[in-house]
Amino acid sequence: MKTKKLLSLVLAGTLALSLTACGGSDDAVASIKKKGTITMVTNASFEPFEYKDGDTVIGIDAEIGQAIADDLGVKLEIQDIDFNSCIPSLTSGKADFCAAGMSVTEERKKNVDFTDTYFDASQMILVGSDSTIAGGSDINDKTVGVQQGTTGDTYVTNEDGSNDVKVKEVKRYTKLTDAVSDLTAGRIDAVVGDNFPLKKLQANNPETTKLLDDALTTETYAIAVPKGSNLKDEINSLLKKMQGDGSLEEIFSKYISE
Numbered sequence: 284m285k286t287k288k289l290l291s292l293v294l295a296g297t298l299a300l301s302l303t304a305c306g307g308s309d310d311a312v313a314s315i316k317k318k319g320t321i322t323m324v325t326n327a328s329f330e331p332f333e334y335k336d337g338d339t340v341i342g343i344d345a346e347i348g349q350a351i352a353d354d355l356g357v358k359l360e361i362q363d364i365d366f367n368s369c370i371p372s373l374t375s376g377k378a379d380f381c382a383a384g385m386s387v388t389e390e391r392k393k394n395v396d397f398t399d400t401y402f403d404a405s406q407m408i409l410v411g412s413d414s415t416i417a418g419g420s421d422i423n424d425k426t427v428g429v430q431q432g433t434t435g436d437t438y439v440t441n442e443d444g445s446n447d448v449k450v451k452e453v454k455r456y457t458k459l460t461d462a463v464s465d466l467t468a469g470r471i472d473a474v475v476g477d478n479f480p481l482k483k484l485q486a487n488n489p490e491t492t493k494l495l496d497d498a499l500t501t502e503t504y505a506i507a508v509p510k511g512s513n514l515k516d517e518i519n520s521l522l523k524k525m526q527g528d529g530s531l532e533e534i535f536s537k538y539i540s541e
């Protein structure tokens with residue numbers, strides 16, 4: 284009898300501990316404030332949203348991340364990891380939020396919660412400057428580079444047959460910049476990725492690449508948090524405030540000229 288009671292207490296304790304460890308803590312905001320640091324994960328090869336200036340991660344999401352930390356009165360720690368590892372970092376409780384130009388998808392919603400959206404995006408196609416590929420239908424039977432685990436990857440891979448794409452081969456990279464290097468070296472025929480990062484990459488390779496007009500998808504970016512984290516409400520009120528006082532727009536226009 285006594286042993287049984289003790290066992291159930293131990294089990295309950297273990298359950299409570301493991302819930303906290305996977306980010307299911309009911310007061311994430313309080314524990315972040317107590318720690319004095321908030322951890323953001325991102326993949327810093329996604330200019331203008333996140334990229335590096337020396338060792339520092341800068342860009343739109345880095346500034347939004349800083350605003351979140353300032354709002355809570357804590358220090359911001361940014362971890363630059365593979366895009367593919369961002370959601371696992373949240374589900375394992377290693378990070379508090381992910382700001383990575385991450386598009387909201389039903390699939391991702393199974394594992395994380397999203398804040399309100401803060402940016403509209405689409406998938407576009409970057410090709411070599413003398414390519415005959417002129418639009419979405421021309422990538423069929425071609426070798427196409429994408430960033431692994433992104434919505435561009437999902438679109439081009441077309442595993443569920445939700446679009447008309449049927450490429451010859453999908454080459455997956457951890458960084459879009461590496462895909463563009465392979466494009467300019469002639470190892471792949473096209474790169475599919477998010478519109479603004481591709482615009483930046485095109486501008487960095489003006490002689491060798493061109494960006495096509497076709498927008499293949501419509502997507503929206505939001506910040507991801509562990510499921511059930513009350514940081515979501517905190518970020519949503521901050522985003523509303525920043526939309527109202529123009530500070531969000533100010534961040535966008537600092538990094539995006541058009």
Ligand code: GLN
Nearest residue numbers: 329383384385386433434
């Ligand atoms: N918006 C895309 C996605 O969510 C790409 C994001 C990224 O590469 N950082 O999949």
